[in-house]
Amino acid sequence: MFEIFQKYISDQITLSAEEYELIKSVCIFKKLRKRQYLLQDGDVWKYNAFVCKGCLRNYRVDENGGEHIMGFSKECWWTGDRESLLTGKPSANNIDALEDSEVILITKPSFEMLCEQIPAFNDLVNNILNKSFIASQNRIHSAISFTAEQKYRNFMEKYPDLTYRVPQHMIASFLGITPETLSRVRKEVAKK
Amino acid sequence: MFEIFQKYISDQITLSAEEYELIKSVCIFKKLRKRQYLLQDGDVWKYNAFVCKGCLRNYRVDENGGEHIMGFSKECWWTGDRESLLTGKPSANNIDALEDSEVILITKPSFEMLCEQIPAFNDLVNNILNKSFIASQNRIHSAISFTAEQKYRNFMEKYPDLTYRVPQHMIASFLGITPETLSRVRKEVAKK
DNA sequence: CGATTCTTTGAAAACAGTCAATCTGTGTGG
DNA sequence: CCACACAGATTGACTGTTTTCAAAGAATCG
Numbered sequence: 451m452f453e454i455f456q457k458y459i460s461d462q463i464t465l466s467a468e469e470y471e472l473i474k475s476v477c478i479f480k481k482l483r484k485r486q487y488l489l490q491d492g493d494v495w496k497y498n499a500f501v502c503k504g505c506l507r508n509y510r511v512d513e514n515g516g517e518h519i520m521g522f523s524k525e526c527w528w529t530g531d532r533e534s535l536l537t538g539k540p541s542a543n544n545i546d547a548l549e550d551s552e553v554i555l556i557t558k559p560s561f562e563m564l565c566e567q568i569p570a571f572n573d574l575v576n577n578i579l580n581k582s583f584i585a586s587q588n589r590i591h592s593a594i595s596f597t598a599e600q601k602y603r604n605f606m607e608k609y610p611d612l613t614y615r616v617p618q619h620m621i622a623s624f625l626g627i628t629p630e631t632l633s634r635v636r637k638e639v640a641k642k
Numbered sequence: 643m644f645e646i647f648q649k650y651i652s653d654q655i656t657l658s659a660e661e662y663e664l665i666k667s668v669c670i671f672k673k674l675r676k677r678q679y680l681l682q683d684g685d686v687w688k689y690n691a692f693v694c695k696g697c698l699r700n701y702r703v704d705e706n707g708g709e710h711i712m713g714f715s716k717e718c719w720w721t722g723d724r725e726s727l728l729t730g731k732p733s734a735n736n737i738d739a740l741e742d743s744e745v746i747l748i749t750k751p752s753f754e755m756l757c758e759q760i761p762a763f764n765d766l767v768n769n770i771l772n773k774s775f776i777a778s779q780n781r782i783h784s785a786i787s788f789t790a791e792q793k794y795r796n797f798m799e800k801y802p803d804l805t806y807r808v809p810q811h812m813i814a815s816f817l818g819i820t821p822e823t824l825s826r827v828r829k830e831v832a833k834k
Numbered sequence: 835c836g837a838t839t840c841t842t843t844g845a846a847a848a849c850a851g852t853c854a855a856t857c858t859g860t861g862t863g864g
Numbered sequence: 865c866c867a868c869a870c871a872g873a874t875t876g877a878c879t880g881t882t883t884t885c886a887a888a889g890a891a892t893c894g
Contacts, residue, residue, distance in 0.1 A: 516787070579771055586782060590712065593785035594816070618840075627883090630841090634842085637842085811872070823850055842887100850880090851881080858873070860869100863866105
């Protein structure tokens with residue numbers, strides 16, 4: 451399980467064997483079965499989580515019980531709740547597994563230690579945060595500018611692999627449209 | 643003009659006089675008149691910008707000429723285009739002044755130098771990025787989950803000062819609704 | 835298999851968008 | 865300082881998209 455994380459890191463930066471050992475020493479390995487929660491709203495989130503295998507979703511539930519998907523995380527993506535982690539307050543998010551999955555958890559203090567001890571790791575982390583922010587901006591642009599069809603086309607372009615990997619109604623939820631609308635949109639798209 | 647930036651910093655971290663001098667030495671001071679561009683799409687963005695006075699908007703223009711506002715930046719907020727800055731590619735965004743404004747620009751190399759030389763400054767910057775990311779996530783949630791009325795109420799709560807400071811049709815654009823819809827929503831909200 | 839979950843389809847209703855006209859306020863130039 | 869022009873906001877009538885509700889098919893999983 452650690453090998454995947456190691457490969458992910460080594461594809462971006464160069465570290466010594468000792469540094470990998472240091473990282474490994476603070477990793478918490480966790481297997482999740484499909485539908486299993488990694489985080490439930492109301493709980494405080496205390497980690498950074500790296501997905502080695504499988505796929506998770508991060509979502510919020512509104513007062514009517516409606517689910518709104520904030521994001522998907524497949525292999526070699528990070529997940530968690532930055533807000534709860536930063537503030538120490540209970541999370542508004544839920545994270546659960548869409549498939550049997552394997553994740554690595556690193557507690558906040560351990561993570562900060564790694565960033566201090568290994569400057570290159572700190573750079574890598576910073577880079578992730580930057581890219582996540584940019585991705586968020588682009589998603590906001592899509593959400594406020596596009597029609598349902600444009601949103602779906604944009605999703606397929608950006609996440610071709612997720613398009614057929616996660617249930618359709620979850621893509622709808624991610625895009626902020628109803629499953630019925632997405633079904634009709636797909637029919638339109640298929641025509642052309 | 644620098645005093646405002648200095649106060650902003652000193653409210654969060656403690657620096658020596660020399661460190662402030664170092665920061666000041668790389669600041670580029672710029673005054674903008676209302677409607678003046680700070681960035682035009684197609685240009686490459688090369689700075690981090692701190693707003694000392696006034697208010698700017700950051701927006702994208704679609705193929706039909708429609709403007710979609712990505713964000714507002716008033717005093718003591720940052721602005722710019724992280725994507726263009728990171729990739730070196732031409733920006734898809736426009737930034738212009740909604741009021742006569744004053745901003746401080748710091749080039750990327752200078753900014754990185756400051757982060758290296760002054761660890762506390764680096765922490766501050768990291769904190770900003772984290773908070774920006776969290777704010778983005780919450781905006782995404784609003785965009786995919788809320789009705790027009792809920793979006794507007796949420797905006798008023800989060801940015802009470804901007805509500806009457808920026809033109810209404812720009813708030814509409816920020817929320818991803820038409821000016822007409824916002825006008826009607828406001829009428830409803832006023833009733834209650 | 836049987837049961838559940840997911841997707842599709844249809845019809846009606848609600849919501850938001852479009853177009854056009856009017857009203858309001860602001861600021862600028864004469 | 866006034867008048868006029870202009871940008872912004874409101875309103876109405878209409879259109880179109882998306883949602884809602886309900887039911888029927890598909891697909892998936894234990």
